[in-house]
Amino acid sequence: MSKLFFRWLFSIMFLTLNFLMPAFAADSSGTDSMGNNSASVSQQFGVKSLGTDLWRDVRQRDTDIIGISQNKALKAGVLIDTKGNEWREFRQQWLLPYGGYFLIGALAFLTLLFLVVRKSRIPGGRSGKKVRRLTSMQIISHWFMVALIGFMSLTGLLLLFGRFVIIPLMGADAFSPIASASKEGHNLMGPLVVVSLILMLAYYIRYNWPAKGDLKWLFTLGGLLSKKHLEVGFFNAGEKVLFWLTIVLGIVISVSGLLLLFPYYEPTIERTQLALLIHAIAALILIAMVFGHIWMVLTVEGTIDAMKDGKVDENWAKSHHSRWYATASKSQPSESKVAESESGTSEPNKEGAY
Amino acid sequence: MLEYIIDGPLWYFSLAVFVIGVLWKLGSIIFAKRKADFSVARGSSVPGAIRTVLTRFIPDKGMFSEIKLQVFAGYSFHLGLFALVFFAAPHVKFFDEHMLGFSWVTMPHWAFIVAAQFAFLGLLLLWLHRMINPVSRLISTASDHVTTILTFVVMLTGCLALLESFSGLRLLHRFSVELFLIIFPFSSLMHAFTFVPSRALTGAWFGRRGIKS
Numbered sequence: 001m002s003k004l005f006f007r008w009l010f011s012i013m014f015l016t017l018n019f020l021m022p023a024f025a026a027d028s029s030g031t032d033s034m035g036n037n038s039a040s041v042s043q044q045f046g047v048k049s050l051g052t053d054l055w056r057d058v059r060q061r062d063t064d065i066i067g068i069s070q071n072k073a074l075k076a077g078v079l080i081d082t083k084g085n086e087w088r089e090f091r092q093q094w095l096l097p098y099g100g101y102f103l104i105g106a107l108a109f110l111t112l113l114f115l116v117v118r119k120s121r122i123p124g125g126r127s128g129k130k131v132r133r134l135t136s137m138q139i140i141s142h143w144f145m146v147a148l149i150g151f152m153s154l155t156g157l158l159l160l161f162g163r164f165v166i167i168p169l170m171g172a173d174a175f176s177p178i179a180s181a182s183k184e185g186h187n188l189m190g191p192l193v194v195v196s197l198i199l200m201l202a203y204y205i206r207y208n209w210p211a212k213g214d215l216k217w218l219f220t221l222g223g224l225l226s227k228k229h230l231e232v233g234f235f236n237a238g239e240k241v242l243f244w245l246t247i248v249l250g251i252v253i254s255v256s257g258l259l260l261l262f263p264y265y266e267p268t269i270e271r272t273q274l275a276l277l278i279h280a281i282a283a284l285i286l287i288a289m290v291f292g293h294i295w296m297v298l299t300v301e302g303t304i305d306a307m308k309d310g311k312v313d314e315n316w317a318k319s320h321h322s323r324w325y326a327t328a329s330k331s332q333p334s335e336s337k338v339a340e341s342e343s344g345t346s347e348p349n350k351e352g353a354y
Numbered sequence: 355m356l357e358y359i360i361d362g363p364l365w366y367f368s369l370a371v372f373v374i375g376v377l378w379k380l381g382s383i384i385f386a387k388r389k390a391d392f393s394v395a396r397g398s399s400v401p402g403a404i405r406t407v408l409t410r411f412i413p414d415k416g417m418f419s420e421i422k423l424q425v426f427a428g429y430s431f432h433l434g435l436f437a438l439v440f441f442a443a444p445h446v447k448f449f450d451e452h453m454l455g456f457s458w459v460t461m462p463h464w465a466f467i468v469a470a471q472f473a474f475l476g477l478l479l480l481w482l483h484r485m486i487n488p489v490s491r492l493i494s495t496a497s498d499h500v501t502t503i504l505t506f507v508v509m510l511t512g513c514l515a516l517l518e519s520f521s522g523l524r525l526l527h528r529f530s531v532e533l534f535l536i537i538f539p540f541s542s543l544m545h546a547f548t549f550v551p552s553r554a555l556t557g558a559w560f561g562r563r564g565i566k567s
Contacts, residue, residue, distance in 0.1 A: 137423065140482040147478060177522050181514035188513050191471055192478075309488070 087273045099284050106288035110295050120300045123319045130311035131328055139310055141199040148196050151189055153287050155182040190257045197250045207234040208243045234324045252282040360525050368532035375539025376547055395562050402561015403554040410553050423483055431476025437469035470513050477506055501541045508534050
């Protein structure tokens with residue numbers, strides 16, 4: 001009795017498995033329930049599905065096929081644009097992990113620098129005498145850009161990596177409003193970055209043209225390799241490189257961002273995806289550069305003073321920007337004047353406040 | 355619970371503080387005792403008052419080169435904020451449904467975005483100027499900074515809730531507005547109501563004295 005029962009049971013299980021195996025095979029190959037892989041199933045059973053060719057065309061498996069439609073809109077003849085799916089895969093497999101590694105790597109490198117490199121003191125200490133270096137408008141332009149880049153970086157990073165940080169910490173319910181708020185804020189403040197770039201260019205470009213000694217500064221890493229004091233003007237070559245990289249990356253981010261904000265002028269999905277990719281990569285590089293900029297400012301004593309009230313210590317000026325100091329001290333008999341340029345010409349503060 | 359408090363009692367409390375506070379402040383200015391002016395009038399005070407109220411919208415020629423930033427940022431912020439408060443579709447709908455019972459024309463979405471950008475641009479520049487310019491920094495009080503930050507937070511939370519899909523973001527905006535309304539009568543934000551009588555009073559005095567300014 002029991003032998004017969006087991007024989008029956010074995011036969012039923014064998015037959016069931018025989019029927020289910022092809023279905024399991026189809027599912028495990030990653031196909032969806034739309035019958036996309038029905039060709040292989042059909043071939044196995046020797047029957048060709050009538051929908052196979054149709055769905056292969058709809059999903060554009062073999063080639064891009066654009067159907068005919070009375071709708072004149074762009075891509076009205078495309079039922080399913082597979083480019084979105086390809087972009088999603090690229091974003092998940094390349095952009096997010098490698099972008100994340102890049103930022104973590106930059107932060108780790110800076111942490112290492114903070115631990116290894118000692119704070120650079122002002123040679124001879126603070127003199128107590130101040131030299132005016134920047135006008136109010138120059139300081140305002142700088143902090144305006146800082147505020148915007150800070151906000152855009154925070155919201156941008158939340159949009160790019162937020163789901164991997166916020167959801168495990170606070171849950172999906174918390175992430176939804178944060179993502180929505182980040183998107184609205186990012187889109188709203190984006191155009192103001194263009195204004196901040198224009199202000200930065202207007203108030204700083206005059207100090208950032210190549211000048212005598214810049215190449216020497218670059219080749220010796222600011223005198224680090226040559227162990228000699230270098231004569232530097234208003235900005236050193238490193239600061240000029242940072243300025244121009246910020247401007248170039250800012251323009252790239254702004255143009256690509258505006259194309260994303262106004263997709264009507266850039267309607268193909270490939271170009272939109274390219275704009276998004278460029279936007280993300282340029283932004284990540286800029287954020288890493290900002291980290292480096294913050295490290296430099298915090299490491300070199302007295303540097304931040306210029307961005308507080310526009311004045312720097314005389315010993316700092318002599319040590320870091322001796323050529324500028326030589327002209328500035330001549331053109332600034334008192335603290336009431338502003339040294340405007342390396343050429344030695346000085347102008348009174350336009351705001352009349354000093 | 356939090357939603358109930360913010361949408362209910364706190365809203366009515368903040369509105370009451372705002373209305374009573376503004377009326378009390380304005381009343382105390384208007385009905386304040388003044389010394390009688392016994393001098394012989396050299397002109398009429400009314401045209402002087404009107405002239406000063408209007409001409410002060412235009413910066414003085416001699417001063418303009420010194421205050422370009424304040425003029426540009428000031429107009430950018432105030433006009434942007436005015437458009438946002440009174441012509442943003444969600445605000446007009448709120449005034450209609452919860453306060454006034456009637457509505458008026460609203461801005462399209464793109465105009466809302468442009469107005470918000472002008473308002474943010476102006477406010478950020480003015481705040482930075484307040485903190486960085488030595489003279490502005492010297493005459494600024496803690497209250498000025500608090501109200502500037504609060505104004506910024508109100509605008510920011512409003513814009514972050516633009517999608518109108520999440521109750522939490524709406525509540526955050528409304529809560530910041532309620533704080534704003536409570537602080538309003540006791541801070542320099544009152545200039546929104548006092549700038550006209552202040553100019554008029556100065557102008558009337560000028561007019562009576564025959565001063566054209």
